[in-house]
Amino acid sequence: MKLKTLLLGAAAGVALAPAAFAERGSDGQVNIIYWQAPSIMNPYLSGGTKDIEASSLVIEPLARYNEKGERVPYLATEIPTVENGGVSEDLTQITWKIREGLLWSDGTPFTAADVVFTAEYCMHPEGGCAQRAKFDGVTSVEALDDLTVQVTFGQPTPNPYGPFMGGQSPILQKAQFQDCLGAAASSCTEQNFNPVGTGPFTVTEFRPNDVISLEANPNYRDPAKPAFATVNFKGGGDAVAAARAVLETGEFDYAWNLQLAPDVLEQMAAAGQGEPIAAFGTLVERIEMNMTDPDPSLPEGERSTVAHPHPILSDERVRRALSMAIDRELLVEVGYGQAGRATCNLVPAPEMFASDNTDCLTQDIEGAKALLEEAGWTDSDGDGIRDKDGEPLSLLFQSSTNAVRQDFQALIKQWWSEIGVETELRNVDSSVFFGGDPGSPDTFQKFYADVEMYANNFDGTDPQPYLSMYRCGNEPKPSTQWQGENINRYCDEEYDALLDELARTGEMSERTRIAKALNDMITKESMTIVPLVDRGRVSARSNTLGGVVLNTWDSELWNAADWYRIDG
Template identity: 80%
Template sequence: MKLKTLLMGAIATTALVPAAFAAGHEGERGRDGQVNIIYWQAPSILNPYLSGGTKDIESASLVIEPLGRYDENGALVPYLAAEIPTVENGGVSEDLTSITWKLKEGLVWSDGTPVTSADVKFTADYCMHPEGGCAQGAKFDGVTNVEAIDDLTIKVTFSQPQPNPYGPFMGGQSPIIQAAQFADCLGAKAPECTEANFNPIGTGPFVVTDFRPNDVIQMEANPNFREEGKPAFASLTFKGGGDATAAGRAVMETGEFDYAWNMQLAPDVLAKMAEGGKGTPIAAFGTLVERIEMNLTNPSPDLPPETRATVAEPHPILSDERVRRALSMAIDRELLVEVGYGQAGRPTCNLVPAPALYASDNTECLTQDLDGARALLDEAGWTDSDGDGVRDKDGMKLSLLYQTSTNAVRQDFQALIKDWWSQIGVETELRNLDASVFFGGDPGSPDTFQKFYADVEMYANNFDGTDPQAYLSAYRCGNEPKPSSQWQGENINRFCDPEYDALLDELARTGELDKRGEIAKKLNDMLTKDSMTIVPLVDRGRVSAASNTLGGVILNTWDSELWNVADWYRIKE
């Protein structure tokens, strides 16, 4: 059982990077002055363990780093670690029950204090605390012990063989936090540590000088960064808010910003912006899937929060698989791609669309079938008894609240899907929420995607690296966001199936790559094809925009998009 077979570094991605980006650079740290980044979803916290939102994870990646990352091809590369542990180099035990990491020598935090194995162990204790509600808990699935062997050595032990032991401390979703700074922030106290959560001490190329949640972050070069001459920029502004259109214009038309994330815009809009001559769109496919999650719990405001968080009170409409399937059948995914993404999108029926090893051959959702959807609703007992165009059953209207974040493409999708659902007798109320709030993870807000106070909601996310085990583990029973977990957790729709959990356990025990692929496909199909708990819509190519004067940018779909910001520099005229 060779672990190296899991390191699939040959996964291909396509990055549309201007040739000028390949130019070399060298010199003093901070030599190129200021760089400006805009994310139209504004960060609300700089602690990935308290937020599953991409904008929070990626902004934090400028400051705090993991032991290793995934490069643009999905290969594992060391960052704070001296090397990636494998069976061959002795870092992974022959029986696959432990992995031992070695820190690079001489690492220091931005405050000048040494980075030690105690910080790594603390990070695990922080996320694994039973009262902490860690948003990245699936990364530590199966971990029984994390031990600091010496100042530079950390041993992670698993409850059973782990063919893919790179969950903890790998990728932007699982960085190392400083034990001294977060010492009093364990468990239920975690959200209360505002200073640490907003201004983490890190090892990355930049340090925070001012953080205004849901607005702007000011940073400057980390004077203690381990690589000489990096970063090239002395200061960085990370602007949040607005919309994708304004962000794209700020890079490609006005040149006000150097980098804009997530250009979720229609193809013709992007092409027009690029004519501005200041910047260029860059794109790559990975595992980012726009999907609809079906709420399996009753979101009624008349129920207490604990009940709304679990399947103790099933959803009065969507608990019926036939209704969920009918809603999926009514959707024309090809048209969604044409309207929203063009060549940067592909219709999909899968939650895990890549790598090919793990992608199910399920394609039955790709054909819209309105008549079939109507027949299913008839079978489920939903009929239009009063002729008003909306089906009803036992005195209840077939009416759904459909929420997502504010975004032009998403609102186009909502309008189209509402129309298709109306054609099968479903009444739909649309709600869109500011992305900074929707993805913010504030336990006091009723409008987060984790609380899911709606019937269906639409968003996209993906996973670090090329192995989907931790991603699929998100839907394990008990992993739902709830009051006791500070509303953190990855099982957003509250799916729970013991057979699914048993398959997850089998995946964790399986080392042979083809068999891992078979199991992952079954898990994907249980969530999508078999149950329609998750309704995938579009396999989205990640599209961003970079200034024509910004060098070193390599778009990465397998990790934080800002993974190599230390290598960015200004192209001289």
């Protein structure tokens, strides 16, 4: 089975005939494996996709994006628009109507007060919210009554669907989290591991970086769903083992993010136990350039903070030279085949938002050398490593542990050595790297390295909240318990002003122009982000698991309530 046949534009999946559910829990247990193990069930305290997706089984937003990228209501009765009166004519307010009769898994009513509280939780000035960009521009969130919430923005906001939309912005129960505001957020272990939710499942046991046991939510709004009584959510291992567990042995029903060479997946699929499913979305493998100094000689609270600019990478010429040395087409061939496309953009999709930015696609070793010479980096002693003012051009390059990423690191290290850069490689267990633990020195948020490589994407089809991550002040730092989305600590007042312009611009051609300009500022112009590969999302489902619809615009587990067992 060729992966090319599975990559079907915006979304692809397995939409088998809907099951006629006899009753909730009638199909026993479903087994899910994420080789990056979840470390928390609260996406507001982790930017890791694994944590966002695991928690989406339990806690839900007011609305989601479906497999086509369309907005669909979940806890809300409809998607607010200007036409239906849910968005004000001046575009400064959006009003959500909540479904009647919704219950939390503990049996208490879900109300507008929970929605208001969730905004307070994420926007608290003394806290660190990993999804703060979702609330960019919000001035207030109010409960007009028990089933009505009004969000007000400081200026006309043509795209008011940041807060409470998609798996990255679910609703927390006020009664459970009310003592977890601000600096107390990360210390609320019980709440963060076992959130009360409205989703199809509830947590019965959470073992960080290992296994999550869940059971059907007895108060889920559809009395016939979910079909599965329990979920065994296994984390850890590697992508090879996860793929084998579904495609070869049939031990698991669903495996996420199979970051493997295409020929390996095809060989496994030949066993006949399951099939890979894939689609392109907005997932970009990139290198982030640290704009701050991660030197361990600095005090712990000052490493990788904006108070200390990076001694090497603050020079744009060095960052550009590092990018020019990379052969992206070879990376695609080695790592992804037809499930990858070389890219120079942080925002590769939807097509209307993709910048015509192709300069980086041609490797230029000699041009990179010339740039480093211009920046004053020369090989003064002939050892093959450039130096300047007695300091070698030496970088620590970190990523998560994964076979494809380690192949990429090795290739990039070789290319950088050809231009006179010494590179030390480090890989960190993915459960730790993406875990968001403020006490760990090895998270991608702390960024205690010079460059780091990973991938992420954004909910929905409008990149405004995603681009807002790189606003000044949104960097992880001690005062936010090292939470924040501006991972490389980029800060440019012109960029922020353009973000503000995007937020108040409604005309689509202008929105696309501004979004492309923002993309270019952090990639083509500043090179603080070095995109490598536009990755197709590849997962796998067993032949006995029905109802799966792969969604690249929201959580992959977005419709787990509709999954069911196929007999035979």
